[in-house]
Amino acid sequence: MRIAMLAGQTGEWEIAGIRAVRGAGLAAAARLRVVDAALAAYIPAQWRLDGVRSNIRYATAGEVAGLRARQEELGRSAAGCAALIAITKSARWWELAQDERRAIFEETSHHTAIGMEYLPAVARRLYHSRDLGEPFDFLTWFEFAPAHAAAFDELLCRLRASAEWTFVEREVEVRLSRR
């Protein structure tokens, strides 16, 4: 299903801050909501980012089983904090073969293994945007309780220090709270 993230004057999430980590940022806005893309045209917005949930691209059956055993769904009442990490990777990344990308993603950068350490505290959902012709390749949405905000910061820090992140050419971080 294609979703749209709409930033504007209304929405269930209050935007606490928008930070351009690498490359161009996004305009300031008060609130954000995530809706079915078919409804997005009827909702006024300052900016809109679309994505789709898709099939797994790198994880093995063993890794998927590990994730499913530990991860929790979005929408937990205690998870009052959220973050959107919007990322675009370089042409050099996308020109790599599947085994080359997998090796950087997991064997070198431990992307899934690192994320697993923060389960179930940090719930995560990935939306793919590149094939939609969107400005970002991925929109990753995280939800966690305020008590786990420091752990989430640590997770971000570890991923940004990885070899995989040398292929990130644009990154914007949007921090949100449910109020």
Next chain:
Amino acid sequence: MRIAMLAGQTGEWEIAGIRAVRGAGLAAAARLRVVDAALAAYIPAQWRLDGVRSNIRYATAGEVAGLRARQEELGRSAAGCAALIAITKSARWWELAQDERRAIFEETSHHTAIGMEYLPAVARRLYHSRDLGEPFDFLTWFEFAPAHAAAFDELLCRLRASAEWTFVEREVEVRLSRR
């Protein structure tokens, strides 16, 4: 880039036949063209299928090097025949992890290895459609000289006999000629 395949009264390719191999077919039409999707709204069509060229999903660096060394581009003047194979795979396929799909695709079904045997005679281009919310998951476009039509039939036959094809729940074959 997102493209649109438009079937109707005009277009550079004459449709020689449309066959529903599995599941629902497509309506008969006289001709077909492939255009930038941004232009498609201005061209009348009986049906339209969209897709995007995307990154490699299964092939390793070694396989990609093998393909690049042998394959030729679309649009060769001698390649008067074309075929569109439009396919949708089952939910069971898409729920598999990456290593499980790769194993069925190549180690069991030899998809890339079989295709390689028909290079450079049969040129091929894959468009991804699933994440666009299209009726098919993939649109694969083939071009070859009339003298290689029997070889192309053999290629189709071998792929359809593979374990990978047990996951295909809809398939339509459109045969075309450039006249």
